[in-house]
Amino acid sequence: MVNIGYTLMCEQAGPKQLVDHAVRAEAAGFDHLVMSDHYYPWLESQGHSPYAWSVLGAVAHATSRAALMSFVTCPIRRYHPAVVAQKAATIGVLSDGRFTLGLGAGENLNEHVVGGWPHVQQRHEMFEEALQIIRPLLNGETLTFSGNHYDVPDAYVWDRPDQPVPMAVAASGRQSATLAAEYADAMVSTEPDPHLVAIYEAAGGAGRPRYGQIAICYGPDEAECRKIAHDQFRWFGLGWKVNAELPGTESFEAASQTVREEDVAQAISCGPDVDRHMAAFKKYVDAGFTHVALIQIGGDRQPMFLDWAQEQLLPRLREL
Secondary structure (H helix, E strand, C coil), X not given: CCEEEEEECCCCCCHHHHHHHHHHHHHHCCCEEEECCCCCCCCCCCCCCCCHHHHHHHHHHHCCCCEEEECCECCCCCCCHHHHHHHHHHHHHHCCCCEEEEECXXXXXXXXXXXXXXXXXXXXXXXXHHHHHHHHHHCCCCEEEECCCCEEEEECCXXXXXXXXXXXXXXXXXXXXXXXXXXXXXXXXXXXXXXXXXXXXXXXXXXXXXXXXXXXEECCCHHHHHHHHHHHHHHXXXXXXXXXXXCCHHHHHHHCCCCCHHHHHHHCEEECCHHHHHHXXXXXXXXXXXXXXXXXXXXXXXXXXHHHHHHHHHHHHHCC
């Protein structure tokens, strides 16, 4: 049975709201909660971006059952990888072992705040070194590391959960899927691509979790949902090669100005139709994903969505 998740999206809600949404989502019956880790929102209309790790700590304390995950954290610029390991271990303790550390190579939007944005080849080299640092620290080893991009003279993480925090790595192609299979316990993707799953499994990831994520906009008025999705999520179809490079909300505004409401509606299921949202979710199930997290677009629409999900959507999704 597929594991059904809910996205705590830091770009569209403040820290107290996110903790409240997490508690409500767990009570509604969601199996896992994933949290974005941004410094900026994608678009100004989203209007938020609190520090994800503070919110994760509060969510870990306020919930008791649902699994938690960063979706995803970039450990190459804004955070040093040794510090990421410490943060992840602390959330693992606070959550009684419910936390998975999701990692990715990041976006200029969030990482440029601490300096320049490296070339993609350099980013990938830095990311692999970061994985080589984080993995042993989560396993309780004392680490001395000297690489092309990072030096760790001596590091040890003192507070860790009973079992090492699992790692998941975001994948979008062969190189990253192979990296996920080599270093991590799970793969993350925002595309329902069965070919990517096959690459990951062939590289050694067979039998491990595959995490996906899908954005929807539920509401009683489909036309209103389409407007909200266009207002806040029209960046979604630009593709990761674009999304990784643009430096700020103004850039995303400019890059998405020709995206029409109907374009967004074709990519994101909108409105009250349960079957339509189920069909979008099912693409990930059919592609071989074991865990799929929903994003409800619109920060002020979360309580309404969670009530509806508990009553109508989750029972239907359990049938899958």
